[in-house]
Amino acid sequence: MNRIMCEFPFSMRLTYESGQPIAFHAEFKGGMEDTLEYVTEKGLIKVTHNTKTNEIKYSYLGDYGKASARSEVMKKLGLSHNMDCIYNKIDTDEFMHKSISELKGLRMTMNPVWETTLSYVVSQFNNIKRIRLIMRRLIGKYGEEVECRGRRLRLFPTAEALECSSIKELMECNVGFRAAYIKEVASEWQSFNYERLYKMDYAEAKEELMSMRGIGDKVADCILLMGYGKMEAFPIDTWIKRALEGIYLKKRASNKELHSFIEGKWPEYAGYAQQYIYWYSRQNKILK
């Protein structure tokens, strides 16, 4: 059994539940130990977290060695993040202070870029429960089935598999009006060369993503934050918008206005601040 000693606060539950890409297809069980199991392109990963001792253990099946499996888990769950430093940067006021103390240990995950992209294309004008439902249908229908040490796994669907599908077939997964977006993004993805965006700065990479039909301001920020790990990205959805307007701006504001406010308020780790505001607002059902 492999272990990771975690010196900063970690909550697998909050990390999983707060609407990040991993939650749309992984299996989570809370209990004496929180357990997360998920399929990757290389195999199967299982992570447990003892909430009393803060000890993390993991096991893996498939094309992993000791080092690559450890790196997969660390990266996915944000386990290398220095939470003292991050909290220090985003604990700017009373509201953030409450959010942090209530959501202590919530981490930003890092996910395969294509997986993140498809998940948030599906997420638009949708809710977390149904995003998960749709993602599982898409995985079941378009994901390649592979055998891994006696276990049958469904891989995440490739862009190619989705592009080759018809709108009608996609609609059988009840994706609704998103079918055309899925097909178009899948089609463009194959010549997109997503890796070059790692080297770009935030603004440039965002522009590249938004050149695809079906990827707008919010989805682009989600991809940059949870796919590329660009911590200055700040996705603005309906919850965040209400929260920022109600708590800070005290008036209605456009996304452009909100983005410029955010840039000034959290020049570092804005993405982390965003996730705490998002989940705290929802948990406490503040502002309706």
Next chain:
DNA sequence: ACCCAGGCGGGCG
């Protein structure tokens, strides 16, 4: 029954 959800593109002024 009604309302809303991790939004987007398009059309308008």
Next chain:
DNA sequence: CGCCCGCATGGG
């Protein structure tokens, strides 16, 4: 630019 609209579905 900002504002407004429709868009499929499933859960509350």
